[in-house]
Amino acid sequence: MNSPLIVNYCQQKVFQQDNCYCLYDSDQVKNFTPQMFEADYWQQRNAVNGTAQGRGTTYFIQHQQQQWVLRHYYRGGLIGKLIHDSYLFTGYQKTRAAQEFALLSQLAVLGLPAPKPVAYRITRSGLTYQADIISERINHAKDLVALLSEQTLAAASWRAIGHCIQRFHQQGIYHHDLNAHNILIDDQEKIWLIDFDRGEQRKPAQQWQQQNMDRLLRSFNKECLKFSQFHWQPDNWRQLMEGYLS
Structure with missing residues (x-):
């Protein structure tokens, strides 16, 4: 997959602890915590205002004045029935979440009508990883x-x-x-x-x-x-x- 060129779209900050690697837009996320990628974190704060079903559950989050979408990455097709949400780790920038965050950032630079990225999380386990992403929700x-x-x-x-x-x-x-x-x-x-x-x-x-x-x-x-x-x-x-x- 080709990585798009990012032209100073947002102020990106990295959080890394043990097997957890996160990148987020500090302009949108003021008090970052890796727990924000867990549905329970938002449910305990009565901040989940909707869900959608696909390969997994997508959560719609009300955070202060912002509307976000929280999504976990799941595999599709036949392999998805065997390996639900694990991917081979070959570097953080090559993960599904990092690539989508980068592309959404490029779309924002180009002024194209797509959600803006907010944050992503990579959780490593040996040679594999799982991933989550938060992006802007398109309201109404x-x-x-x-x-x-x-x-x-x-x-x-x-x-x-x-x-x-x-x-x-x-x-x-x-x-x-x-x-x-x-x-x-x-x-x-x-x-x-x-x-x-x-x-x-x-x-x-x-x-x-x-x-x-x-x-x-x-x-x-x-x-x-x-x-x-x-x-x-x-x-x-x-x-x-x-x-x-x-």
Whole structure:
């Protein structure tokens, strides 16, 4: 994975103790503790204001005036059934959390609509590690699956989604899992992309960009099979591609 160039996005500080290594943005985190990566820490403070289910539980945190997302890294696919959340350690900067934090920092520098990173934790155990990350929560937003299970979207919204993806691709931003769950629309009709685990900054190229779009189209078709009512039509893809190619 290529590490993106970070251009003084935030004031990064490192905390290291025994087998625990953390990096955080000191502008956002004033009183750092490694316990902030534990759901119990926030639950005891009545600071958890929501959860989401995926491979594991994602926690939505209210911290003072800030809204955060706490996520633990889990493996997917067949190997994930055998090795749930452990990864081979080859250096802190090569861990999943460090790479995602770096990419989110670069997206902030580029002014792209994605969550800002807050902190990450690496916990080593011999030759392996586990990881957690905290990032900014996009307030008053819903993902496309939630929206399309409730309502249709206007053609202008589909074009805006396509144009948003185009902005990322023009900057060489590869999203490893571009799907309908990872595209949000907030209450101001702004489009956001989330979940950049295993993403990276690459040289723009038609092949991987097309693979991103193919994956997104498959996700819409897949969601159609899950819901008895899902407001998605093939013409919506045409509208999305109009925005992407404009």
